[in-house]
Amino acid sequence: DSADYDAEVKSICPFCGVGCQVSMKVKDNKIKYVDGINGPANEGRLCVKGRFGFDYIHHPHRLTKPLIRRDDAPDKGLNVDPANPWTHFREATWDEALEKAAHGLVDLRSYYGGKSVAGFGSAKCTNEEAYLFQKLIRQGFGHNNVDHCTRLCHASSVAALMENVGSGAVTAGFNEIENAEVAIVIGANPTENHPVAATYFKQFAKDGGQLIVIDPRAQTLRRYASHMLQFRPGTDVALLNAIMNVIVEEKLYDRQYIEGFTEGFFEFRDHIRAFTPERMSEICGIDPDTIRDVARTYAGAARAMIFWGMGISQHIHGTDNARCLISLALLCGQIGRPGTGLHPLRGQNNVQGASDAGLIPHVMPNYQSVTDPEVRALFRHIWGGTEIDATPGMTVVEIIDAIYRGEIRGMYILGENPAMSDPDVEHARKALAQLDHLVVQDIFLTETANFADVILPAAAFPEKNGTVTNTNRQVQMGRKAISPPGDARPDWELLVELANRIGLDWDYDGPRSVFDEMKMSMRNLHHITWNRVENEGSVTYPANSKDDPGQSVMFGDGFPRRAGRAKFTPARVTPPAEAPNDEYPMILITGRQLEHWHTGAMTRRSAVLDDIEPEANCSLHPATLRKMGVAPGGHVRLSTRRGSVEIMARADRSVAEDCVFLPFAFVEAAANVLTNPTLDPWGKIPEFKYSAVRVDPA
């Protein structure tokens, strides 16, 4: 009823990378409710988070004043009550807080050098804010130690795509599934994590498409699947190489495509011959006949797509897993036409855009390498003479380790929550406590803000303007619907304030002027203007002209690599970093669940979402619970080599009997107390999807 609201503002859902367009109904500076509208990624649909999860912005825990750590505060630790932080922090004016934030960082720069300060930016911010954040670190401190949560989700996928395809983004939007005959969904649970994208996958199956679901959990999507392969965790390369072995041995590959568009096939063919379905079946647990059937189904399709999630990427062999998926598509020529492609489903609503904007330690905006002298010359020119450090910077987990070594002594963390999201999180929390100076900018007093010296209150997503880029490469407009509470200010404004106080000479009058500067170095944004995004609602990159709505499918005429050819990179079977043993006999898999988003800072402060899923929980097979004598809803203790948590256990037949699935949104049973920090050597992503664990009745 329009009487319920005074204004209607079109924007983007702040949660996942699907990028659903929403209409926010506003009255008295409050969002009353949210509807889905006809965006290209959602066509009016929303999931429960987008529909009901907006009220976190009105939660009483919102930060409304700058805070400074009190001189007589207790030692730093996870010990601050967000409703009553006054024994640890005191209110400050903006001027005092910004001066203290800036001077603390500048003092470290003067005394220990610029590399003593690192930054974590955020995929929850806009493209313009991500761009400004990496610029502040690179220009203000003279190095590339800047990263964000892509390191914990798809860094390995991007490493493999950059290496073999020449571009880190998806080759086709997920809506292309409408044109496919066969689709593989592997290591992803879109029903919970990309729910609106999942509706397209389900419709595809209902319309007769063959949906091949490959996952260690027999998730809900199996009901729509022609094939459900519940393989052993951590054996992705064995299974995928076996599928490709069948395609090579039975000559099901697309010879013409391989000759025209790829390199490295013959070495790859020789490599793959050892990975027979019979041998690999013993490792991955899928019978050889099923492997052959899946190989023939994918290779026999006229048009086929591959979708993947963090089940692929979050392994010490995450880059190898993604290399296999790329090789599979190249073998069968399934890239570059409608209904074909490779699509890593991106997590945060702007993780694609934040990565594009250069919030990554080894590349500048648009994935331009810091080691390339021409790239550095370009940015020197655009950034008024700034010398760009030619050394790739440290990644998230490496930065935490560098704090222990005393190399990094100060940090600026915007919108990230490493005190919850990092592997072996007690290790990360101790590192944060050790910093000489920590500036946290956020909308809530997060677990990470517990360790801050200065906290800068930021505007939430519906309280500011800016562009965001979804998993489909669609650049869309996030619009301000209401004013921020109290003294909170948009992140871009705070970045400009801080930059000028650390000695930079920045002059931006709003996100639009930042976007215009981004266009000077970002080929992706060619033919995409602020006005186009504003007026058209969504423009996909690449766009071929100022009228082109953008290309959903890329690489029909070659790849942005040498001679236009994509590359086969062979992958070997690597076991997980730690094997189960008598003491830790089961396998821990962490992930998300439908109602809660990442570290829970937003969704656990949303009334509807928290009412549906209020308690920390893990999932175990009913037979496993029976053996332990624990009833569903009872409590168990999960222990790994890093720590232990106590948590309510649900019975879930989709989880294998030797596995436990644990969401990571709950601070009271933080999954990352348990996880293994060992990194994939290329993507530098931790192995969140496999830890040896012991489960006991609590």
Ligand code: SF4
């Ligand atoms: Fe938001 Fe993702 Fe749900 Fe769409 S699918 S409403 S973008 S959380």
